[in-house]
Amino acid sequence: MEASLLSLVMGGFTSATIGAAARLGVADALADGPATGAELAKAVGADPDALESLMKAVTALGVFARDEEDRYINSPLSEQLRSDHPESIRHLASLLCGLYAQAAAGGLTQAVRTGTSVMPHAFGVSLYEYLDQDAETARIFDLAMQDWARPIGVLAAEHVSFDGVRTVVDVGGGNGALLKAILSAHTQLKGVCVDRADTCRRAEAELRASGDEDLIGRLAYHPSDILEAVPEGGDLYIIKNVLHDWSPESCVRILSNIRRAMSAGGHAGRKPRLLVVDPLVEHDSGAAFRSVIKMVVGETNTRERSEADMRREAAAAGLEVVSIMPAPADLTVTECVVAEGA
Ligand SMILES: C[S@@+](CC[C@H](N)C(=O)[O-])C[C@H]1O[C@@H](n2cnc3c(N)ncnc32)[C@H](O)[C@@H]1O
Known part of the structure; x- marks a missing residue:
């Protein structure tokens, strides 16, 4: 013992x-x-x-x-x-032993005492404000997210229906790993990766340096604060592993911005769809431990979310949930459309 x-x-x-x-x-x-x-x-x-x-x-x-x-x-x-x-976790290992470990060591006890997020205790700023100030850690963070997104992108390319879809918008899409996997398998699609300005700048430079003219022509990076606005023009919106960093209020704000963008879009009579890919407790074998990770990197009041939470937040944002399906890697896919009258 x-x-x-x-x-x-x-x-x-x-x-x-x-x-x-x-x-x-x-x-x-x-x-x-x-x-x-x-x-x-x-x-x-x-x-x-x-x-x-x-x-x-x-x-x-x-x-x-x-x-x-x-x-x-x-x-x-x-x-x-x-x-x-193909299933490398090199950068994830680098990130977890660096920033997250330092944050946890420096602030978890205090955060548990006060119920607030660890990052402000440990570093004085939120996770993403910290990344805006530390270019090397931000670079490793983007690559770590790429480790996470790449295999899911391959699965999405195979299992998601892209019928009638011309443009896929990945909200908080990091350096575009998910979209790259989808666009590589579906050469008729265009992709827009929405993320923080710094991440978009790095990812765009990397894409241009790759010399992959086909992907350069079909994948665009769109810097935007998703708490403020999400670009219109998508037939399919995806938001993967993003909402789990945010409080219920911020989740509704982000989903509302996506709903506004969806309301303005679509073509040939088809309604744009949204796929929310995130861990929900019912289908997450690591939920207990993940709630501590949320305390370390999430906004204050970020909690594990359930199917009921997901439905509540979607409704508050003017979205109708069409289906909720468990997915690999402890994830759940919630498909939404704009609710009638929203
Ligand atoms: C946990 S990562 C997930 C990345 C990617 N979707 C994936 O699954 O690998 C969250 C992403 O949201 C982005 N992000 C966080 N706050 C944002 C904001 N206010 N506006 C735009 N993007 C933001 C981060 O830069 C990061 O790329």
Whole structure:
């Protein structure tokens, strides 16, 4: 019992150790083959003794492995820390061991005492205000969200109906990973990714640098504060893993802005649709722990949301819920249209 509590208490170091290896790019460096600690230190630009200590720790965790000549190699787990793995979580590991861990360590106790969000206690500002001030963490945040969005984008491209859809608008779409997956599979579609100005600027520069003329022609970035406005012109709106950062009042505000944009759009007699992709408690196996994450990164009063909460917020925003379906990765898809008379 005591040992197990100790291992839970030490979990922060486990996460930090994996996160440091992720951030240094160790799995990428080992993609070409085995390396000694000294070779690896040179490849990732680290102190050899310190890197050897880190590698012993991550190898003891089973995240990396050693070959018969005692050189370090990737294991099935560390493969997922490679940048080019289709289900890579390299950047998520970097983010979680950095900003979120610091925020939790610095403010969780106080936030639980007062019932307010952790970020202002730890950093004096909200999560997104913080990211506006720290370009390197913001870059890692965008890439971490891309790790999260990419596999869901592939699933959405396969399972969502795009019949009669010309333009998909992803609200709070980060660097556009979800839209890139959808647009790559459906070459008749255009996409608009709406996000904070800084994220749009970085993502647009990256898209232009990719030289992918087809995607450059079909994917646009639209900087906007979604608490204030969402652009018109979409036939299908998607908002994924965004509402879970916000209080019920802010969720209604964001949904109302989407409803206003939807009311102005559509073509050939078709009503625009909205897919809200978010964890809802009924279909979220990690709901208990996620409520702590919300305290760390969400706005004050951000809580786990249920199907009833989702229906209430949609109705308050002038939306009618058409269906609620569980989806992979502990997510739920709520399909909405503009309510009659809204
Ligand atoms: C948790 S991330 C989810 C990103 C992406 N939808 C995904 O599922 O990976 C939330 C996104 O909302 C964006 N965001 C937060 N506040 C915003 C605001 N006021 N206006 C526009 N975008 C915002 C963030 O920059 C971030 O990209």
